[in-house]
Amino acid sequence: MTKTNAMRLLEQSHISYNTAEYEYDENNLSGVHAAEAIGLPAEQVFKTLVTKGDKTGVLVFCIPVNMELDLKKAAAVSGNKKVEMTHMKDLLALTGYIRGGCSPIGMKKKYTTYIDETAILFDQIAVSAGIRGQQILIAPETLISFVGAREVDITKEMN
DSSP states (O other): OOOOHHHHHHHHTTOOOEEEEOOOBTTBOOHHHHHHHHTOOGGGBEEEEEEEETTTEEEEEEEETTEEEOHHHHHHHHTOSOEEEOOHHHHHHHHSOOTTOOOSSSOSSOOEEEEEGGGGGSSOEEEEOSSTTEEEEEOHHHHHHHHTOEEEOOEEEOO
């Protein structure tokens, strides 16, 4: 198991977590695949999406892997008129992470972070550990507190 920056930060803060590893498929970076691979329901595994608001700049949203970010809701909760996804090519420079391995923990800068309100329905949720093929299992309240996230309604059903 590779110890990631996200794990080191949690350990430095004496926060307990578990990890789950899985074989990721370069051709299938879907979070639903990750959920199946670690044996959790998709609504309990959260993907980390990086966006840009027209007024606030970079924003981070954590949502269940089987849902889609509702950009209108995202704009409303973050005080923007418009929110759009960042370009893949900008992800590493902004966060220090690559697509499929983006964790809400330990980004290069502290960005305003929102987590879908359904997270607190679970004893633990999974988020990327910062590399493909590895998830951090953590109590949602602990994650919310650690990254300073706000719980909001930001999703819609996938098309």
